[in-house]
Amino acid sequence: MLRVKKATLGKFWEPELASLINLRGWQSVLPDALEDQQLLLVSDQLRDLLAGQGWDTARGPGSAALPISLLLLSKAGAKRSGEGLDVAMDTLHEAMALLSVTVDREIVNRVLHRQDGCIGAGLMQGLRLLVQNVSEPESPCPA
Numbered sequence: 057m058l059r060v061k062k063a064t065l066g067k068f069w070e071p072e073l074a075s076l077i078n079l080r081g082w083q084s085v086l087p088d089a090l091e092d093q094q095l096l097l098v099s100d101q102l103r104d105l106l107a108g109q110g111w112d113t114a115r116g117p118g119s120a121a122l123p124i125s126l127l128l129l130s131k132a133g134a135k136r137s138g139e140g141l142d143v144a145m146d147t148l149h150e151a152m153a154l155l156s157v158t159v160d161r162e163i164v165n166r167v168l169h170r171q172d173g174c175i176g177a178g179l180m181q182g183l184r185l186l187v188q189n190v191s192e193p194e195s196p197c198p199a
Contacts, residue, residue, distance in 0.1 A: 058167065060096060062096075062097075062100065065093045065096055065097055066093055066097075067097070068093070068094045068097040068098065068101075068120045069117040069118060069119065069120055070117045070118045070119070070120060070123060071117055072094075072120065073085065073120040073123055073124065076094075077127075082127055082131060083176065085124045085127060085128070086128075086175070086176030086179065086180075087155075087158050087159045087161075087162040087175050087176060087179065088162055088174065088175040088176045089176060090162075092166065094120075095159060095162060095163055095166075096163065097120070098120060098121050098124065098159055099156065099159045099160055099163060101119040101120060101121035101122075102121045102125075102152055102155060102156040102159060103156065104119070104121075105119065105121055105122060105152055106149070106152055106153060106156060121152070121155075122152075124155070125148060125151050125152045125155055126141060126143070126148070128151070128155065128179070128180070128183055129141060129143055129147075129148070129151050129183060129187065131180065131183075132180060132183035132184045132186070132187045133184055133187045133188070134147075134187050144190065147186065147187075147190050150186055151183055151186060154179065154182050154183065154186065155179065158175055158178070158179045158182075161175065162175050
């Protein structure tokens with residue numbers, strides 16, 4: 057049976073994420089670029105966020121999953137507002153759900169030793185479509 061003890065995975069929080077990005081660039085946070093431990097921890101963090109569980113400060117610095125989601129949305133073309141992004145909560149939720157599915161797919165690919173193409177490129181295409189659909193004004197329905 058497949059099992060992993062989370063305590064053995066280490067940590068992947070905001071400070072580790074910042075170090076990773078500074079060393080290898082933003083593409084290093086795409087699911088197919090993450091190390092196994094990082095991938096599993098991001099999957100767990102995304103599950104917590106999507107289930108509505110906040111980040112408990114007793115667990116340490118903030119989760120890496122939320123900043124990864126925001127970074128990837130910005131790279132996909134989300135509109136900037138001042139120093140942040142202008143992203144609706146439902147758009148962020150959809151982006152995190154897409155990221156979660158992609159992360160889990162990458163985990164399964166690694167376990168089964170499968171290569172299903174460029175997971176990161178597919179994720180970015182999906183995020184671009186999400187951002188594009190949100191930014192396009194809906195055309196009014198003819199009466």
